[in-house]
Amino acid sequence: MELPVIDLQPYLDPSSSSGDDEMKRVCSEVSRTLSETGALLVKDPRCSAQDNDRFIDMMEKYFEQPDEVKRLQERPNLHYQVGVTPEGVEVPRSLVDEEMQKKLKSLPKECQPLTPTGPDPKWRYMWRVGPRPSTTRFQELNSEPVIPEGFPEWKETMDTWGSKMIAAIEAVAEMAAIGFGLPKDAFTSIMKQGPHLLAPTGSNLQRHGKEGTVFAGYHYDLNFLTIHGRSRFPGLSIWLRNGKKVEVKVPVGCLLIQTGKQIEWLTAGDCIAGMHEVVVTKRTTDAIKAASEENRSLWRVSSTVSTLIFTSPLLMLYTHIRGGSTAAGQTYNFLYRLKQVGFIWFYLFSSYDHKISYF
Numbered sequence: 001m002e003l004p005v006i007d008l009q010p011y012l013d014p015s016s017s018s019g020d021d022e023m024k025r026v027c028s029e030v031s032r033t034l035s036e037t038g039a040l041l042v043k044d045p046r047c048s049a050q051d052n053d054r055f056i057d058m059m060e061k062y063f064e065q066p067d068e069v070k071r072l073q074e075r076p077n078l079h080y081q082v083g084v085t086p087e088g089v090e091v092p093r094s095l096v097d098e099e100m101q102k103k104l105k106s107l108p109k110e111c112q113p114l115t116p117t118g119p120d121p122k123w124r125y126m127w128r129v130g131p132r133p134s135t136t137r138f139q140e141l142n143s144e145p146v147i148p149e150g151f152p153e154w155k156e157t158m159d160t161w162g163s164k165m166i167a168a169i170e171a172v173a174e175m176a177a178i179g180f181g182l183p184k185d186a187f188t189s190i191m192k193q194g195p196h197l198l199a200p201t202g203s204n205l206q207r208h209g210k211e212g213t214v215f216a217g218y219h220y221d222l223n224f225l226t227i228h229g230r231s232r233f234p235g236l237s238i239w240l241r242n243g244k245k246v247e248v249k250v251p252v253g254c255l256l257i258q259t260g261k262q263i264e265w266l267t268a269g270d271c272i273a274g275m276h277e278v279v280v281t282k283r284t285t286d287a288i289k290a291a292s293e294e295n296r297s298l299w300r301v302s303s304t305v306s307t308l309i310f311t312s313p314l315l316m317l318y319t320h321i322r323g324g325s326t327a328a329g330q331t332y333n334f335l336y337r338l339k340q341v342g343f344i345w346f347y348l349f350s351s352y353d354h355k356i357s358y359f
């Protein structure tokens with residue numbers, strides 16, 4: 001299945017669009033696609049392939065350094081919420097969540113994810129993007145950034161790419177809100193000052209390039225929406241709402257957006273958090289071969305940006321009336337809202353924020 005590519009240009013510059021009806025149709029396509037597939041491909045004229053390349057070039061250079069040099073940016077006392085996370089630290093949910101393991105065994109064989117045997121062998125770098133609140137109960141989420149030595153361009157490159165990706169997400173979030181019949185700023189107003197993260201992964205294909213290696217075990221992202229630029233090495237597969245597994249192909253110059261758990265809570269299940277995994281496939285090994293022949297880096301870098309809803313108790317709920325006006329429908333709505341409040345209570349008040357892992 002090919003995911004549709006949504007061009008954001010007419011939304012960003014309405015003078016180039018063909019009218020209100022067309023705009024509404026595109027917004028409905030955005031919300032419907034997010035709801036049915038948990039993923040969306042977009043083209044944003046503000047995020048060029050060159051911007052993505054500049055960012056990936058720098059991250060390849062960073063990840064190619066010896067492990068002990070990278071470890072100088074490790075901040076385990078801040079639960080890795082800034083700086084580098086070495087390989088072998090992030091544990092995929094499917095390794096520990098028994099309910100998820102049962103569910104995925106019920107999928108048809110060809111749609112089952114690969115079973116991870118341990119923590120993910122990928123590195124990650126966490127860099128906060130955008131303004132932070134001046135006071136916060138969530139110190140780890142708002143800690144000072146870590147800048148590695150020898151990269152004078154680091155801050156500018158990270159901030160530029162990060163804010164461009166967030167701008168793209170904001171446009172999509174507005175379009176999705178319109179498509180869902182909500183106020184245009186329903187999502188963006190509660191994203192302001194959120195602990196958004198530029199969180200690229202780095203996977204060493206020279207060491208772990210064997211077909212079948214699981215870089216990121218089956219999981220969903222614990223955020224509002226995730227956005228990625230195109231990676232130089234394929235390997236990401238997503239699961240559609242109907243359980244079908246799809247290997248994602250991101251065209252050059254396009255961005256991939258995925259639904260996280262927060263949009264599931266906020267829409268009371270109109271969207272569900274998109275399940276995905278990153279595995280070395282035949283397409284990845286072909287790309288490894290081509291890169292080796294051309295003497296290019298064998299680090300697979302993802303330009304992942306994770307956007308989050310502001311960590312404030314003022315989180316709003318948007319529940320659709322899904323069950324209709326019958327008594328059964330109303331009971332369903334009530335139970336769903338109760339479940340949503342429970343989720344959000346857990347998110348805000350449990351000690352879970354101290355052990356946070358967004359991916």
Ligand SMILES: O=C(O)CCC(=O)C(=O)O
Nearest residue numbers: 201216236278302304359
């Ligand atoms: O490496 C990728 O392409 C995506 C990794 C991922 O799923 C994540 O960072 O949550």
Ligand SMILES: [Fe+2]
Nearest residue numbers: 220221276359
């Ligand atoms: Fe993920």
